[in-house]
Amino acid sequence: MRRVWMRELAGWLGALGVAIIVAAQVAASARSELLFRDGDSLIVAMLARSLLDGGPQDWALSSVLFLPEAAVFAGLDAALPFDANGVFAVSAVVNFLALYGALRVAAGRRREGRAPVAWALLGLVTFGLVAATDTTASRDALDLASLQLTTTYYSATVVGGVLSVGLARRVIDRERGGAGLLVALGAVAAISTLSNPLYAAWATVPLAVILASSALRRAGRGRMLTLLAVLIGGTALGFLGRIPFAAWIANTGAGYAQPERWTESVAYYGGLFADRLSTPLGVLGCLLTLALIAWAVRRTIRAEDAGARLVAAAAWVLPVLVVVGAVALGTHAARYLQPVVFAPVLALVAMPRAVRLPRRATRQLVAVVGVLVLVGAALSVPRLANAANAPDPDLDCVTDWVDTSGRTGAGQFWTVRLPKLHAEDPAQLVQVDHQLNGYAWLVDRRDFDPGEVSFLVEDAQTVQWQLPVQAIPDEVVVCGRYRILDFGDARLPLGPPHS
Structure with a gap:
């Protein structure tokens, strides 16, 4: 036995x-x-x-x-x-x-x-x-x-x-x-x-x-x-x-x-x-x-x-x-x-x-x-750790800005999900489509409860925005591959969510 x-x-x-x-x-x-x-x-x-x-x-x-x-x-x-x-x-x-x-x-x-x-x-x-x-x-x-x-x-x-x-x-x-x-x-x-x-x-x-x-x-x-x-x-x-x-x-x-x-x-x-x-x-x-x-x-x-x-x-x-x-x-x-x-x-x-x-x-x-196998595993642990801990200053720039802002913003699916996961409060980043309608797909629908946002996160995967109201950002924060369009005190209304 x-x-x-x-x-x-x-x-x-x-x-x-x-x-x-x-x-x-x-x-x-x-x-x-x-x-x-x-x-x-x-x-x-x-x-x-x-x-x-x-x-x-x-x-x-x-x-x-x-x-x-x-x-x-x-x-x-x-x-x-x-x-x-x-x-x-x-x-x-x-x-x-x-x-x-x-x-x-x-x-x-x-x-x-x-x-x-x-x-x-x-x-x-x-x-x-x-x-x-x-x-x-x-x-x-x-x-x-x-x-x-x-x-x-x-x-x-x-x-x-x-x-x-x-x-x-x-x-x-x-x-x-x-x-x-x-x-x-x-x-x-x-x-x-x-x-x-x-x-x-x-x-x-x-x-x-x-x-x-x-x-x-x-x-x-x-x-x-x-x-x-x-x-x-x-x-x-x-x-x-x-x-x-x-x-x-x-x-x-x-x-x-x-x-x-x-x-x-x-x-x-x-x-x-x-x-x-x-x-x-x-x-x-x-x-x-x-x-x-x-x-x-x-x-x-x-x-x-x-x-x-x-x-x-x-x-x-x-x-x-x-x-x-x-x-x-x-x-x-x-x-x-x-x-x-x-x-x-x-x-x-x-x-x-x-x-x-x-x-x-x-x-x-x-x-x-x-x-x-033992030697291979021992050599592989640092490789796996390095891959998991690979620095991403662009992502850090976005999450630090969002965490500090204390406000709610939005981004499109392929852009916002990574910052959303790594932000201290994921609810601060709302998932939307290019017309600012809530995009209810693989996300908690309670995120749409605020009804409005004051900044947008975009990158190369973002589809051209068609905002529901005329608005010009007060500031554009460049974070490497990301950009944050900060509208300051202005509020952009969210449209009805869809999947």
């Missing part, structure tokens, strides 16, 4: 080292924009900090509620003496660790001739290699693996999808019982769907197809049908659980489905794929993913048991169905295709056979790998 726990602990420590190395590598690239500064990427931090502050909440969110992500961020923010960027950095590491935990569940129980810890760790390393090939600053790119490091782009849904495959495998592997695992699967499906209905497309539908196909076999039919019922039932409960949050859901996501635009969707994703192949690292990432998918198909055919077959099939069925579904619905968002990079890693844990080596050679190999 002690040896088992030592192996499990070693796996988690190795995963921690890998997570730190990958997070530091991505944070040191142009991809750091999505980790620390992108307007979309800041919503979880804003939501978590607002919840920690207490008081009434009136958020306008998308179809995603970010419940697990906000809970983790709030817990880290309350426990750690870091600023927002520091918590973002730690969250990136935690997200990767959570993925390892899900892969470890998918690798199955330890038994003779199996090495699930080693293969789960190898799966995380492989996924980390794909993430390290992501180098663009764009949120609209097929640099998908690195999105697992962010708080916004569905990291909890990724973990929930892999964990669901793992729990289903654990139920199938058991000869009898497994009620607790079934409850866990239903809970994961319910919570994941409650927070993000995309779970239904990423996990419920593909797994339902696999389970229904497996049920055609006489052996294990009852267990497959039970798993299918629990999965669908948990997903249905998750959708029902969204009803009390209806006031917070400013967009149900139904409008994103435009089947008549499927040809445009093909062209869009095809263009992103071509961009991905335009760099050597992008080619490497694609080759790794394609190799895993091919390996998954092979392992599906040669699976030793039903549990291994389920995991191997999920590794290629999820990407295929998600891509086909995204195109058929006419979507135009790269982040919807994340199963293309995380699901194929399941091929590595489908049949985690132990590699037979002499005991001395095994110990030496483990020692060498352990030292490499």
